[in-house]
Amino acid sequence: MRLIIVGPPGAGKGTQAESIIEKYQIPHISTGDILRENIKNETHLGKEAKKFMDHGDLVPDHLVVALIQDRLSREDCKNGFLLDGFPRTVAQAVALDAQLKKLGIKLDRVININVDDDLLIERAVGRRVCKTCKATYHVKYNPPKEEGVCDIDGGELIQRDDDTEKTVKNRIKVYHEQTAPLVDYYRAQGLILNIDGSKAIGDVFDQIVKGLA
């Protein structure tokens, strides 16, 4: 199974990705992990990428593509993979297509997790995190027994700086701007599998499994 997963911040993409790799026994390939690994192992590409990151710059497309190419050519990707966070742009998607063609393989599906913006905002803005143990709560969907207090250790529950309405709205806006062209690109290839991400975690996973069957 050769898959890509996309979804807005807060849609539960990470949780679904974990279930997918477990069920289909494929590696989870995320740009962040690959970058960290290459930098840690001081590979040629890792050193190149680090130069940009040290300056606070984005790692340029050609490097990201090269890192992904290197990763996809490894043995554990023979039976498939789940790409997460790549491609981010149509240019990257075109580069990926060229690479897959060279390897003689094709993508099976692009899993597109959809959640209404209003619900994403509600989920994020209502999130509370324990200062001590980092346990997460939600004021409406998963409230602690006592308001503002962690059930586990009595720690103070706080709202993270990046969970304010303004930040969350901006994060979602950036996501839509980036991802809409990408979804269009894969829709034209008939690869998009639309998933309703507003449902419970188990229901969302059931939709994915049915869609991939």
Ligand SMILES: [Zn+2]
């Ligand atoms: Zn706690």
